Amino acid sequence: MAYLDWNPAFETGIPGIDHEHRRLVDMLNSINESIVNEVDPREVADVLADFHSLAAAHFALEEKIMRDQKFAGLQERQQNHYRLLDEVRDIMDAYEDGSFGPGNSLPETLRQWLAKVMDV
Numbered sequence: 516m517a518y519l520d521w522n523p524a525f526e527t528g529i530p531g532i533d534h535e536h537r538r539l540v541d542m543l544n545s546i547n548e549s550i551v552n553e554v555d556p557r558e559v560a561d562v563l564a565d566f567h568s569l570a571a572a573h574f575a576l577e578e579k580i581m582r583d584q585k586f587a588g589l590q591e592r593q594q595n596h597y598r599l600l601d602e603v604r605d606i607m608d609a610y611e612d613g614s615f616g617p618g619n620s621l622p623e624t625l626r627q628w629l630a631k632v633m634d635v
Contacts, residue, residue, distance in 0.1 A: 517544045518543065518544045518547035518548070518622055518626075519540055519543050519544055519547075519626055519629070521537060521540055524633070525537075525540065525633050529580065531576055531580075532573070532576065532577060532580070535569065535572070535573040535576065536573075536633060538569055539566070539569060539570065539573065539629060539632070540629065542562065542565065542566045542569060543566070543622065543625050543626060543629055545562055546559060546562050546563065546566065546621065546622055546625060547622035549562060550621060550622060556610075559610065559621075560607065560610060560611050563603075563606065563607045563610060564607065566603065566625070567600065567603045567604065567607060570599070570600060570603055570632070571600055574596040574599075574600065577592070577596070578592065578593055578596070599628065599631065599632055602628055603625075603628065606621070606624060606625065606628075
């Protein structure tokens with residue numbers, strides 16, 4: 516069973532966005548599986564870097580679509596995207612330097628982050 520199952524609430528009706536939402540969910544499941552299987556922390560760090568890259572590309576696509584549609588809340592959404600990317604970077608840094616300490620579940624933290632991204 517996956518750590519995070521696909522939820523139809525993640526769908527926007529825009530194929531490119533929905534595809535990337537699925538990839539983000541899949542990547543979160545991969546991160547969780549790596550941690551559960553106690554893979555080398557460097558491999559987890561690599562997947563986190565890929566997760567950050569995918570999130571950045573996803574946000575750029577969203578913003579392009581919003582710009583093309585003259586979305587009134589674009590600037591606010593961009594600021595939210597920057598903040599969310601900073602959060603992932605902070606998670607990556609904490610994981611890599613070992614300060615993502617006891618009581619902090621990396622997959623749970625990322626699941627909460629994903630929920631904020633998808634507004635669910």
